[in-house]
Structures are given as structure tokens and as C-alpha cells.
Amino acid sequence: MQNKVNRCEAKPVFFNSLNNEQLKTVNASRFVVHFKAGETIFKQGSALTHIIYIIEGKTKVLLEDSNNRTILLKILKQPDIIGGPGFSTDYRHHFSVVALEDTKTCFIDVILFKRLVLSNQPFAMSLIAYLNHEIIDLFDKLKDLTNKHMNGRLADTLIYLSDDVYQSPEFTTLLSRSDIANMSCMTNESVIRTLKDFKADGIINCKGSYFKILKKDVLLDISKKG
Amino acid sequence: MQNKVNRCEAKPVFFNSLNNEQLKTVNASRFVVHFKAGETIFKQGSALTHIIYIIEGKTKVLLEDSNNRTILLKILKQPDIIGGPGFSTDYRHHFSVVALEDTKTCFIDVILFKRLVLSNQPFAMSLIAYLNHEIIDLFDKLKDLTNKHMNGRLADTLIYLSDDVYQSPEFTTLLSRSDIANMSCMTNESVIRTLKDFKADGIINCKGSYFKILKKDVLLDISKKG
DNA sequence: AAAACAAAGTGATATATATCAACAAATGAT
DNA sequence: ATCATTTGTTGATATATATCACTTTGTTTT
Known part of the structure; x- marks a missing residue:
């Protein structure tokens, strides 16, 4: 330091x-x-x-x-x-x-x-x-992390990164898959699998540290439904 | 009112x-x-x-x-x-x-x-x-509810009720099984089953609204291990 | 006391998600 | 450039927990 x-x-x-x-x-x-x-x-x-x-x-x-x-x-x-x-x-x-x-x-x-x-x-x-x-x-975090399923939690994380952290639908992140897992209360492997699903559904595009949100409305819907 | x-x-x-x-x-x-x-x-x-x-x-x-x-x-x-x-x-x-x-x-x-x-x-x-x-x-709650399994979460709830709310190892609660479920982020049925397990292991005694903590050390251990 | 209702409890089954093992790809060090 | 190490990825399997359908018990209401 x-x-x-x-x-x-x-x-x-x-x-x-x-x-x-x-x-x-x-x-x-x-x-x-x-x-x-x-x-x-x-x-x-x-x-x-x-x-x-x-x-x-x-x-x-x-x-x-x-x-x-x-x-x-x-x-x-x-x-x-x-x-x-x-x-x-x-x-x-x-x-x-x-x-x-x-x-x-x-x-x-x-x-x-x-x-x-x-x-x-x-x-x-x-x-x-x-x-x-x-x-x-913290109330919101508590509700989101305990009440929502993986899809909803990962959607929340992606929206947070896009809206608040990088302020763009497209971003290259310094976070590893494990970091994203720790944000969404899931495992490494589940993050990868769910990202793959989102990609297959045309909701996002991602490769390595690059992410692009293609259908924010769908992502918001997944987040809401939990 | x-x-x-x-x-x-x-x-x-x-x-x-x-x-x-x-x-x-x-x-x-x-x-x-x-x-x-x-x-x-x-x-x-x-x-x-x-x-x-x-x-x-x-x-x-x-x-x-x-x-x-x-x-x-x-x-x-x-x-x-x-x-x-x-x-x-x-x-x-x-x-x-x-x-x-x-x-x-x-x-x-x-x-x-x-x-x-x-x-x-x-x-x-x-x-x-x-x-x-x-x-x-809230930090503790977040960690407990997301990182621990049912046994640990229910143990936390029982310890909380005994230590903080009723301040006695023995208490009659106004909370329903559903209330206890909502405190521990689990379902009704899971609360009942887990209480039954605890009872079978001699950790607690309970019947209806009556609860008695028999082995607090074991309960604390379950809470810690998650 | 009987009926009606809510709460507690049980078992069978479904499902979400973790775990494990193996491998591929990327990154950093020699 | 090559080796080593980390990070990402995949598939098979295990497990925790929810869901559903139902019975039993307890509690209120008439």
C-alpha cells in the first residue's frame, strides 16, 4: 500500500x-x-x-x-x-x-x-x-436475497451493475464470476449456467468480463417475479 | 382500534x-x-x-x-x-x-x-x-438468512425468542408456526419437521405454543455451523 | 355440545440449487 | 514460448427445501 x-x-x-x-x-x-x-x-x-x-x-x-x-x-x-x-x-x-x-x-x-x-x-x-x-x-437486499430465486437475484445484480455501477447497458466489469455469485447469493457454477440461459434467451450478451443488456424489460420482469 | x-x-x-x-x-x-x-x-x-x-x-x-x-x-x-x-x-x-x-x-x-x-x-x-x-x-440477519441452512436458521430464531424476547429457556409464545417460519425464512411444514427433529434429539421440548430449550449449547452449535 | 374454522402435523413428490469432478481457456511467471 | 496457476465452463449427481394433498388437533362460534 x-x-x-x-x-x-x-x-x-x-x-x-x-x-x-x-x-x-x-x-x-x-x-x-x-x-x-x-x-x-x-x-x-x-x-x-x-x-x-x-x-x-x-x-x-x-x-x-x-x-x-x-x-x-x-x-x-x-x-x-x-x-x-x-x-x-x-x-x-x-x-x-x-x-x-x-x-x-x-x-x-x-x-x-x-x-x-x-x-x-x-x-x-x-x-x-x-x-x-x-x-x-438493506431491507430490500434482505427481501431480494431471501425471497427470490436465482434468476431473479442474478437479474437484480445485472441491473444494479448496469444502472448504478457502470451506468450503461454495456460494460466491462472487474468482477469475477465468483464476485457476481457472492452478490447474488449463488455459486460460481450457477451464475455461469444462469448467464448462459439469459444469453440463450437473448436477454443479455456476455463474454468474459464483457456484458451487454439487450432486453432490460425482460430482466426487470424476471427480477420482479423473483 | x-x-x-x-x-x-x-x-x-x-x-x-x-x-x-x-x-x-x-x-x-x-x-x-x-x-x-x-x-x-x-x-x-x-x-x-x-x-x-x-x-x-x-x-x-x-x-x-x-x-x-x-x-x-x-x-x-x-x-x-x-x-x-x-x-x-x-x-x-x-x-x-x-x-x-x-x-x-x-x-x-x-x-x-x-x-x-x-x-x-x-x-x-x-x-x-x-x-x-x-x-x-441487519448485517447479521442478512448473513444468517442467506448463508445458513434451515436447522441453523431455526436455531437462531429459538435462541432469539428465548434470550431476547421471553428471557427464559421456557416460554409460551404468541407466535404461530407460520410466524416462526417467516422469522426463519422457511415454510410452515419445514418449521414443524425441524422442531420435531430437535425434539427427537432432546435439544428442545415443545407442544403447541409451549417451548423449552433443553440443550442451549447444542442449539448454539447448530446456529454456528449453519 | 356440535359445527365450523383455523392451526398443527404428516407423508409423498417435485424442484431449485449445491457439490463434485473434469476439462478448457485465459492469465501470469520463468 | 512454455509452464503453472487461476478463472471459466460443462455435465452428472446429491441434497436441501418447497409444494401439495391430506389428517389431526385445537379453538372459536352458535
């Missing part, structure tokens, strides 16, 4: 409610860290000492359990903030974050972050709104 | 960080509502107008999806607060709450609640901590 200290170029939407003086304090202590593809930005269970802002690059968020099973929860990229529910609870990380490509991040001391929350009500309120959005997303 | 207006006798832990003046404001506007067993306290999708504090009685929290499948997320009882992630986002309920027995609740206007959050930093911070705990619980 390279550890180049310099200024952040970008500013997260999240920090909009800070005043100039507060922004100056943040600027004074924050530092940039570069991660190479495959490197772990932080590991589940470790101490939460900084709130991390992604300046550049895509990262995957992993929920790991004691039996070596992993859920790939989501993909984070600029201007996402990586905090995690350890903030103001046990100050530990409850998921791991791994860089999918070379990634540039900005570290903000969590003690400073807490001071900002305590001294700026709109900032606190926007954090509360953010956390509630996270909870809504 | 009866709608008897009077004072709340109990005060949630949650409101500890309020000062006297703020408590007075809350007291002035809050009102008590009684629900009978089976009645819906609020329905998923409806407007979030009040934060509800449970004074007495047990309620179930239901996550409903568009295909009529339901997850029973948890059981709430005094001194739990029912707010939900609609607060400061879309001001809608993202789950339904149904009374399992006669339940006494205290309604607090959500606009007043928001004012309190904005005017009292420690209160805001304790809300943030609460939301983060909720997220940690």
Missing part, C-alpha cells in the same frame, strides 16, 4: 452541510491513500479510525461470516463515503472493503468526524438520513 | 438525553393508543407521522414484498421505539407492525421528534448510534 499524503481534489456531497471553518479543519487533517487493485482498504473486525472518502476507483464491500462465506454487498466509487456502522457504536469495521482497481481515497479522522456531527445539526441530520437510506437498502 | 388519550407511564431509554424543557414539550403532545391482539399498528407504505414508543405488549415487525412474501424481522416490546428508516427520508413506513397481544403505545409527533434531533446534539448522536446498531443487526 502506497501512502502518499496530499490534498483531496473532490468533495463528497455528504460534506455540503459543513461551514467554511469546519471544511478548513477537515482539509487540515485529511490525507490521501492510494490502493492497488486487489488490496484491502480495511478488513472486517479491525478498528474504525477513519471515515474514508473515495476519490477515484471502484471498491467492493464484503460481509464475511465465521464459516468463510462472503456476501458482496455493493460496489462503492466516487463520491461514496465508507464509514460503516461501527461509528459511535463499537468503532470497529463490520465489513471489509477491497479495491477492484487502482483506487485513490481520502482519510478523515473519525474523532474529527464525530466532532463535526456534534457541532453541526444539519450535518448530523444528513448523516441520519444517509443511515436510514442504508437501512432501506 | 381504541384511541384512549392519556399520559405515558414509562419513558424510553432513548429519551435520556433530552433536557427537562424538551421532555415537557414531548409530554405535552404525546398520546397513548391501545391496540388489541392482531391489530395493525401501522402498515408498510403508509405515511410516517409519529414515532411510537411501546409501553406494554409485544408486537411483530414485518417486511412485506410485492409477491406476498413476508419476513418477520423482529419482536418489539417495552421499551422499544418504533420509528423506521422513513424518518428524514421519504416519511413512509418501510415495514408493518402488528400487535401480538393487547398493546399500549405512546405516539410522538415526528415533526416534534425531528425538532428535538436538530436542537439536541447528544440526542442526535444517540439516534445515530441506534441506527448503526440497527445496521449491524
Whole structure:
């Protein structure tokens, strides 16, 4: 891990409610860290000492359990903030974050972050709104992953990648088949087989890391039906 | 639904960080509502107008999806607060709450609640901590429900009921087999069969609504192994 | 108490999905 | 370029779990 200290170029939407003086304090202590593809930005269970802002690059968020099973929860990229529910609870990380490509991040001391929350009500309120959005997303994830069958779950993953991560019906992904499996709660082999089915039905086209969604309406329908 | 207006006798832990003046404001506007067993306290999708504090009685929290499948997320009882992630986002309920027995609740206007959050930093911070705990619980739920097999999931449910809800190895529950199924993401029939297996193995005893956990260590082991 | 209804329980069968084993293709190292 | 290693792919088989049809038990209603 390279550890180049310099200024952040970008500013997260999240920090909009800070005043100039507060922004100056943040600027004074924050530092940039570069991660190479495959490197772990932080590991589940470790101490939460900084709130991390992604300046550049895509990262995957992993929920790991004691039996070596992993859920790939989501993909984070600029201007996402990586905090995690350890903030103001046990100050530990409850998921791991791994860089999918070379990634540039900005570290903000969590003690400073807490001071900002305590001294700026709109900032606190926007954090509360953010956390509630996270909870809504987790509700949806819980429903999708437990109630839907493989086809529906894989359709969800493909729609998520296309709409949210790559913002295009056509994309080349850094995710392996196993990553896609971990996102969709299925095995490697089942992902491959189901992708093959989708391809045979003319819903998508894919080869290796290349994906193209041909019939989004059908995919949405599969997602809805579960 | 009866709608008897009077004072709340109990005060949630949650409101500890309020000062006297703020408590007075809350007291002035809050009102008590009684629900009978089976009645819906609020329905998923409806407007979030009040934060509800449970004074007495047990309620179930239901996550409903568009295909009529339901997850029973948890059981709430005094001194739990029912707010939900609609607060400061879309001001809608993202789950339904149904009374399992006669339940006494205290309604607090959500606009007043928001004012309190904005005017009292420690209160805001304790809300943030609460939301983060909720997220940690959801992470665990997500991992448990997607990674574990039936035995492990049902073991989790039994441990939850014994430890958290009834706080005794022996309890008579208001939950039906279907409720237990919805908590454990399995069918009615599978719950019955698995309970029978546990009984045959001397891990639990149960008959109708009566449950007794005989070998908690074994149950914990089943839960861990998944 | 009888009837009606809901909830609990059982067995047979179907189905979704994982597992295993083997191989092909792509990628990286020497 | 060749070998080694990982990643992707395929087919055969095993297994967990749902579904369906039915019986039994318990609980409310008249």
C-alpha cells in the first residue's frame, strides 16, 4: 500500500452541510491513500479510525461470516463515503472493503468526524438520513436475497451493475464470476449456467468480463417475479 | 382500534438525553393508543407521522414484498421505539407492525421528534448510534438468512425468542408456526419437521405454543455451523 | 355440545440449487 | 514460448427445501 499524503481534489456531497471553518479543519487533517487493485482498504473486525472518502476507483464491500462465506454487498466509487456502522457504536469495521482497481481515497479522522456531527445539526441530520437510506437498502437486499430465486437475484445484480455501477447497458466489469455469485447469493457454477440461459434467451450478451443488456424489460420482469 | 388519550407511564431509554424543557414539550403532545391482539399498528407504505414508543405488549415487525412474501424481522416490546428508516427520508413506513397481544403505545409527533434531533446534539448522536446498531443487526440477519441452512436458521430464531424476547429457556409464545417460519425464512411444514427433529434429539421440548430449550449449547452449535 | 374454522402435523413428490469432478481457456511467471 | 496457476465452463449427481394433498388437533362460534 502506497501512502502518499496530499490534498483531496473532490468533495463528497455528504460534506455540503459543513461551514467554511469546519471544511478548513477537515482539509487540515485529511490525507490521501492510494490502493492497488486487489488490496484491502480495511478488513472486517479491525478498528474504525477513519471515515474514508473515495476519490477515484471502484471498491467492493464484503460481509464475511465465521464459516468463510462472503456476501458482496455493493460496489462503492466516487463520491461514496465508507464509514460503516461501527461509528459511535463499537468503532470497529463490520465489513471489509477491497479495491477492484487502482483506487485513490481520502482519510478523515473519525474523532474529527464525530466532532463535526456534534457541532453541526444539519450535518448530523444528513448523516441520519444517509443511515436510514442504508437501512432501506438493506431491507430490500434482505427481501431480494431471501425471497427470490436465482434468476431473479442474478437479474437484480445485472441491473444494479448496469444502472448504478457502470451506468450503461454495456460494460466491462472487474468482477469475477465468483464476485457476481457472492452478490447474488449463488455459486460460481450457477451464475455461469444462469448467464448462459439469459444469453440463450437473448436477454443479455456476455463474454468474459464483457456484458451487454439487450432486453432490460425482460430482466426487470424476471427480477420482479423473483 | 381504541384511541384512549392519556399520559405515558414509562419513558424510553432513548429519551435520556433530552433536557427537562424538551421532555415537557414531548409530554405535552404525546398520546397513548391501545391496540388489541392482531391489530395493525401501522402498515408498510403508509405515511410516517409519529414515532411510537411501546409501553406494554409485544408486537411483530414485518417486511412485506410485492409477491406476498413476508419476513418477520423482529419482536418489539417495552421499551422499544418504533420509528423506521422513513424518518428524514421519504416519511413512509418501510415495514408493518402488528400487535401480538393487547398493546399500549405512546405516539410522538415526528415533526416534534425531528425538532428535538436538530436542537439536541447528544440526542442526535444517540439516534445515530441506534441506527448503526440497527445496521449491524441487519448485517447479521442478512448473513444468517442467506448463508445458513434451515436447522441453523431455526436455531437462531429459538435462541432469539428465548434470550431476547421471553428471557427464559421456557416460554409460551404468541407466535404461530407460520410466524416462526417467516422469522426463519422457511415454510410452515419445514418449521414443524425441524422442531420435531430437535425434539427427537432432546435439544428442545415443545407442544403447541409451549417451548423449552433443553440443550442451549447444542442449539448454539447448530446456529454456528449453519 | 356440535359445527365450523383455523392451526398443527404428516407423508409423498417435485424442484431449485449445491457439490463434485473434469476439462478448457485465459492469465501470469520463468 | 512454455509452464503453472487461476478463472471459466460443462455435465452428472446429491441434497436441501418447497409444494401439495391430506389428517389431526385445537379453538372459536352458535
